[in-house]
Amino acid sequence: MAKTLSTPAPRPIVGAERVDARDKVRGATRYAGDARRAGMLHAALVSSTIARGTVTRIDTEAAMRVRGVRMVFTHQNIGAFDTGGFLMGGGFGFQSFYPLRSAQVAYRGQSVAMVVAESLEAAREAAAQVTVAYTTTPFVATPDAPGAEPLAQAAVLPQPMFADRRVGDAEAALATAAVTVDLDYHLAAQHQNPMEIIATVAEWDGDMLTVQEPTQNAEGVRHGLAKQLGIDPTKVRVLSPTVGGGFGQKNSLQSHTAIVALAARQLGRPVKLVMTRAQLFHNASFRPATRHRVRLGADRGGRLVTAVHEIDQQTSRHDLFPSMGTEVTSRLYGAPHYLGIERLVRTDVQTPGYMRAPFEHGAAYAFESAIDELAYAVGRDPVAFRLANDAAVDPLTRKPFSSRHAVECLVQGQEAFGWQRRTMAPGSMRAPDGSLVGWGVALGLYKAATAPAMATVRLASNGAVQVAVGGHEMGQGIRTAIALTVSRALGAPVAAIEIRLGDTAAAPQHLTAGSWGTATALPPVMEATQRLLDDLRQHAGAAATEPGATAVSLLRVSGRSFAEAKSQRLAPGQPEQAFGRLTGGLPAAAGPVYPDFVGFSFIAHFVEVRIEPTTRRIRVPRVVSVADCGTVVSPRTARSQVEGGVVWGIGATLREASEADPRHGGFLNANLAEYVVPVAADIGEIEVHFVDKPDLRFNASGAKGLGEVAMVGVAPAIGNAVFHATGKRLRRLPLRLEDLL
């Protein structure tokens, strides 16, 4: 018998919820790829089948005969357009290379043509019928291929932030240390694979261009496009109110956006491009492959004396994507000697980029795995070893930390996990079903960064509140954090608050990345809200002190239909010129080093693995994570961030690898069937705790950052647990069953 399902009445949203949850679960949230415009055409990309060379001929005749095809654009007919530059080289894009500006092929999978048709089906059918002839040039597919030369980052990127990091004399201290380890770690390249695929909808209204594209950097896309098309930025609006996962893949101007806008202009109709999943693997950034060598030295008493961390990181032929892993490993412990060296290795790929904890995940994997080996070498419990080596001040600058609760993370986590029941010897713990049990721990940290932002808060006499600020909602919960903050300050229900994000017409939209979103958006929103309240009280006169007065009641007393207040804030110690970078679409974030302090978030992960004795299948039934992110502004989305970071950490450690093709270049497993990520059944219990101590030295909200630190240290905690279960150190991610046999 069929059950009668009644539609529940909409529930009022209360403080602990995610403000956009209801729309999401009903499928009401609209993403760029969902956009429909009158007369809209559909685009499809044609990808290069060679890894490096030149296009000599493109045959578009068959494609043009497909019914509904309007145009096949190539470098020969799209017209001249400018480069958008490279984000880390003064420009706007994830790379400096923009396909279709010439006949050059820089990597396999690069776009060489774009079909535009009346339907998606026609566009894709025609794209498959474009034939391209090339001349080829030798290429380098992977950073360990013959011909791949490591370049010293300090020499090729001569800026202080990319230099070697030195405290004391680490090499000399290694030579005399009582106990040393010297270890190599290898991490495969990985791709973000957000659920929402990159899509672009470009529409012209006269000389005004509107672009809908999921991005973490609407202002950068706007200014980059204006430069590429040679038009004034006031003629471009970029809209990205909801992003279905960014993870760094959507942090800048994409290399295809301008050609969609050009096609729309040439054809006089809106054009929508939705990439395929396979094209995402080759047309957007990814986490580069890295190698790490970690040398550590300790005294017999278990004091870490010296550390040398060397990193080789993959980059592209056309850009130097900087490596920053030693920014965190230099701050993990208080050793008197530290040396961090980074090198870049050119390969023929699209430029790799930022992927959640882009450097910190890999650097912490190597360093925290080595620390575990060192703890065993000196015969100390891995938690006790870490507690004994905490840093009192920043080892590199000798400045204080704005706040540092790494020890609390370890102590709380140890307690919650039941660590005291652990026996030290590898292979000494067993589950009732005979599985090998391993318990591992690791620390993570991530810079507390912040960027300039401008906010407007407006209250209408009907009680509606509108907040406009720079920030992008990628699912991490920034809208909820802002809504809760404004709701608490104004006494307004969350449902009455509309938050305009990711719209260049609402407020300047600085790149939201580096876990700085909350600490960037909240201070100006809080200040604007306070100014609004002050203004309401002033206008309300005596009524302001009456019991039961609310923001709306005060507004009504003053007889105005609305009140509005603004604020603009910089990062601590940042010069005013940073506002110019913000409004110009350029990155303007500061941190982790500020004039009076150094800012980092911390986390401790405790992991249990169970390993099936014959197949060596690795399971992670239980993780306890304790984070120090300053104030927890939105408990529900904060918890979700840590759970997501742990899940991704499990995937990054046990599943994910982008397989480079040494014969033809590019990535072989460019789909979600072969690029393996965990499923729900792979995930056990994840217990999340927060230290929740406000960092008011860092900013008025007390929040540091959480999205990325959540993932840092998961991989070494799993690897250390695998060692504890089996006695084997694998030192290569992902960890493979065959390596345990």
Ligand code: MOS
């Ligand atoms: Mo992130 S990888 O800083 O978008």
